[in-house]
Amino acid sequence: MLVTKQPVLKRFWYPIVPLSSLSFETPSPFELLGQKLAIWLDADGKPAAVSDRCCHRSAQLSKGVIINGCLRCPYHGWSYNSDGVCVNVPQFEPGQTIPSSYKVVSYLCTERYGYVWVCLDAAPLLPIPAISEAADPAMRLIHQFYERWECSGLRVMENSFDNSHFSFVHAASFGDQHQPEPASIEITPVDYGLNMKSRVPVVNPPLQQTNLQLAEATTIRTVDANWFMPFTRTLKITYPNGLVHLIFTAATPISDRASQIIQFCLRSDTEADAAAESIIAFDRQVTMEDRSVLESTDYDAPLAIPDEQHMPSDQPGIIMRRKLAALLKEHGEIEQRRT
Ligand code: FES
Ligand SMILES: [Fe+2]
The missing domain is CATH 3.90.380.10 (Naphthalene 1,2-dioxygenase Alpha Subunit; Chain A, domain 1)
Structure with a gap:
């Protein structure tokens, strides 16, 4: 079985990184079932996971930095919140509306047993294993x-x-x-x-x-x-x-x-x-x-x-x-x- 070619496997929770390995300054990359992710801690210390590709010119967001809990792209500085919504475009005029299409896919992400767990589908088939x-x-x-x-x-x-x-x-x-x-x-x-x-x-x-x-x-x-x-x-x-x-x-x-x-x-x-x-x-x-x-x-x-x-x-x-x-x-x- 080639796991990346079976979409149903996206419907499970997987532990991906130790929570202690994440910082408030820089994101971490992880590849889950062939999906490249950028992982970081938001302003509340909660883990967040989004697709590791900026919607502007496709730069890797995991090479960026975290500013005020949002992930800033290393290329032109667009920032994304933990829902993957672009909340800042530094090149825009103050007050200029950011189009709703400026966003990246975000994934279910939580902490358990000291690890960050991610599910690539919005409807997991099973809960995180209870111990x-x-x-x-x-x-x-x-x-x-x-x-x-x-x-x-x-x-x-x-x-x-x-x-x-x-x-x-x-x-x-x-x-x-x-x-x-x-x-x-x-x-x-x-x-x-x-x-x-x-x-x-x-x-x-x-x-x-x-x-x-x-x-x-x-x-x-x-x-x-x-x-x-x-x-x-x-x-x-x-x-x-x-x-x-x-x-x-x-x-x-x-x-x-x-x-x-x-x-x-x-x-x-x-x-x-x-x-x-x-x-x-x-x-x-x-x-x-x-x-x-x-x-x-x-x-x-x-x-x-x-x-x-x-x-x-x-x-x-x-x-x-x-x-x-x-x-x-x-x-x-x-x-x-x-x-
Ligand atoms: S590629 Fe990300 S802001 Fe331009
Ligand atoms: Fe063994």
């Missing part, structure tokens, strides 16, 4: 990764629900090389995607023994994972001592070939129990192990089941393909593939 643990004062939020991967979102998502790769991809971190049989799973398709439950025996290396405050060389992860269509997941892991480590990962689609990986975690312990730096270090190792393999996969991941071969543990990925195929069909689209 009840994020509102729990007993949980701390740790920002982990923000980086571009040359990989499609579907590949990242199904990898998250694939119990069969640990002994190979994660042999140096938590996978048991001598136990390649995948842990069994319980899958429930839901309106927003799917839920998967599993109990996974894992190796507990020294760094994790500290992070988890579990001295054993092996442990059990009780997993409760959600896939939120199309490219977001939460992986809630509960360890035998009650510690909760919930990982949020979005593979926000930049283009057909690339995704912006956004990951944070929510933990039920404190900084005194386990340093955020040390938690990030372990999850970094695991994530890089996945990245190395995922970037080697074909970005044009097929939805048609016969187009790749499968084994029983691939059920989550098969459900993802079926649900995405049904979504396309429901909206009158045919899966677009590389020719």
Whole structure:
């Protein structure tokens, strides 16, 4: 599936940049599903997103500056508000009316979990994924990764629900090389995607023994994972001592070939129990192990089941393909593939 060629994918919310990366002085560029955006903070500190092309002579607005909460084009200085309406043309006489056609497309834009979320359509099909643990004062939020991967979102998502790769991809971190049989799973398709439950025996290396405050060389992860269509997941892991480590990962689609990986975690312990730096270090190792393999996969991941071969543990990925195929069909689209 070529994500930029499936218009229905524009009808979902995607996290695009950390709110903390935005300034009141200069805008930031981002490309979402092939749509170039200029992102900035308005006078109230609220994020705004517009098409990154001035309606005058098409200059990139993200190369401009922010003046009084409005985005000023770098070329001739026209300024746009967060609705994309041109509110100042410096070359006009004072009091001269600005034509209503002087505007750029603005997009739905809001903040959640410390990130700016954008929907390219005025009528999103689903809300931003709700994570009840994020509102729990007993949980701390740790920002982990923000980086571009040359990989499609579907590949990242199904990898998250694939119990069969640990002994190979994660042999140096938590996978048991001598136990390649995948842990069994319980899958429930839901309106927003799917839920998967599993109990996974894992190796507990020294760094994790500290992070988890579990001295054993092996442990059990009780997993409760959600896939939120199309490219977001939460992986809630509960360890035998009650510690909760919930990982949020979005593979926000930049283009057909690339995704912006956004990951944070929510933990039920404190900084005194386990340093955020040390938690990030372990999850970094695991994530890089996945990245190395995922970037080697074909970005044009097929939805048609016969187009790749499968084994029983691939059920989550098969459900993802079926649900995405049904979504396309429901909206009158045919899966677009590389020719
Ligand atoms: S191109 Fe933007 S003001 Fe002229
Ligand atoms: Fe993995």
